Amino acid sequence: MLTKGTRILLTACILSSIVFLSGCGQKAAATQPNTGEKVNVVFWDENAGPDRTPYYEVLIKKFEAQNPNIHVEYVGLPKKSAKQKIDTAIAANDLPDVSGIQTSWIADFAARKVLLDLDPMFDKWSEKEKISPSIIQSNRDMVLDKKLYQIPNTMNMEILWYRPDWFKEAGVKAPENWDEFFDAAEKMTDKEKNRYGFTIRGGDGAAIQLPRMMFAYSGYTDFFDENGKCRINDPKHIEFVKKYLALYKTFTPKSDVTNGYKEMVTAFDTGAVAMVQHNIGSYSEQKKSMKPEQYAPLILPKTADGKMIQEGGNTIGYGIYNTSKHPEEAWKFISFLCSQESQSYWNQSIGQIPTHLDSLKEPWAKELPHMQLAFKVLSDPNLRFYQPPMYLPEYRSILDQTGDPGIQAVMIGKKTVEEFLNEWAATFEKSKQKYDAYIAGKK
Template identity: 35%
Template structure:
């Protein structure tokens, strides 16, 4: 098991050799299948009975998944799906614990950001063969499939079927911008000007809300690379990360300097749900999130008071942003009813269902037919994101989701340190130098194991 609160790279080295063996031993006592109890490597099963589904974005996607499950059970009356919603911030640790102690589901959300860690522990069933024989073959976005293959850890196997692609979005209040006579925040220069002008602490009005709680690192990286214009996560050698390049250090200093100056103090501990709720209910000018919160903003503000545009452009008018992980569904090896679990995955990825799920989520569907449905034209941020990613105006910095330690480094090890940066207790340079050291060691270890 990968210990989520591990803080040193030395600890990672000591445990990496034991991961595969520990996972195999754990899996001999782990399975859900028909009865949810433990046992062995699992089996195909009868294709009937009970399966357990873990939602990796519980609370946010619960309603739409319950609708889909009800429709699936109606179409497959011999299969009963037990839904378990788990908050995105807790999902990886819950799965890691279940890998070690038993009780894994049959099927669950497995996005690119967590895929390598689960695959390294031998917990996921390879799905290439099933997809090749499926009615879904040839009907899913090839780039999303390749993204998940690349994130799997280096063996070129597909351990998750893509459901959605996400993208970073800068949401801004059009009513507040118009009142203040501000230009759209389509450049970083306009962004900083607006953040300052829209702030009036005496009226509890702020120009921006910054993510200081869970999930803060990816947003900070997006701001760094967007401003610096650096387009690769690794240098030309492929061994040293660019996160602590002087241009990125300067960018983070400027970005972190927004905290409490033009943002609420509560931002220090805000994860995305709190940050989104705060923006929807208050008088904050701008919010960086992704396509997933679009429907929340529509419900709270209506379509006339805000827009969601691609990230601001930086040097030379170019837009640079970090990759957003593709989300998907994985089949756990310990399942005793893999046939029924696969039926559920196929159903979830069918045209109508995948379209309905992504319309609710505001994300780009993996099903190629669903991606052509009319609602995408009506959801402006989704339409603009798709255009920005296809018209050559945007460079994507591919984050190393393939590193088994990526989630530990980008979450448990460094989110508390980013809070120290916001509070002025740790310099941006020291913060990024430490992260770079961890990333370089993880990259070296990964290359040795996969070389």
């Protein structure tokens, strides 16, 4: 049994050991680097697929190498269901930090107050002056408060892709105006060879593409007239849609009524059709499937008085959700994606137009035929832009829920062109009236 003196001595030794060890621990902690845990930034790609996702993988790897304290968690969403998945996440308050934001979503998301105002971070960004000012202003104009909720890294241009080899063989001129377009659709149809002159997008996304052709035909630049009447059912547009949808099954494939983007582009890539309406972004599909002499870009046909009409706001970019716990790291990521180097890599890979002015000056952009076409169009004094009402919170749903089924109804003979366009115009007008009433109430 220990004596009292021994117990006191032993206790003192133990306490001394604890103090010594504690000191050693403090000293060790002070000398070892404290790197901390990596910040996880969740990124939802709203248009994932084999023709785009691999390029994001390269960019993310490079970003993480430059920012070792940040990990980017990539989640790919199919384009067809992306908006629905994000809407579900908004309702569940379970959003990512960052996602790709289609331009037509900006007004809707801003009205629902789910996006972070990027102005404070954008104002401090060293490359802010290099992002096309007109595109940035266009984004601001889409929302009531004129704040910046999306930084665009790519822009698009609606064009026709055509088969120059077939046109040359048939002795048909590549169309420059609408009369030549309809003539070419007829002359390039050879049913014995199972070839059609054109393909119409009648399935998912049809209502996105049709107005671009309608306004290119009519030459209008305002979606609503001064009295708030929608231009969709203007006599010029009725005239055009009658001619355009009359091509179906005669000079276009029967399957067009349900064809979306992939089916439409596949018809062109596999040699079933001579012309297809899409945008510069499908260049990567053509490049993979066809020889260089088999495809070439054309501007949309000019109006009767020589104007070229393009849709305004045709950009895609990135936004940060206001539920993000890591907004600074999220901004680092999207500003990296919008930088000159990243934009050049991304746009060169997928074949779209950079919004970064320095990227547009690089040699690669001057070497590609569709980029040369874009530069030509953008510098032409006859170029005009029509502005779709993307500021309407219901804009995209009107395209999807009224436009797509309405186009199909006309193609299968269930509705007349007039019935469809009148209905579509009325839906837009009703939405605008609600929006205008809301604006008036805010003043």
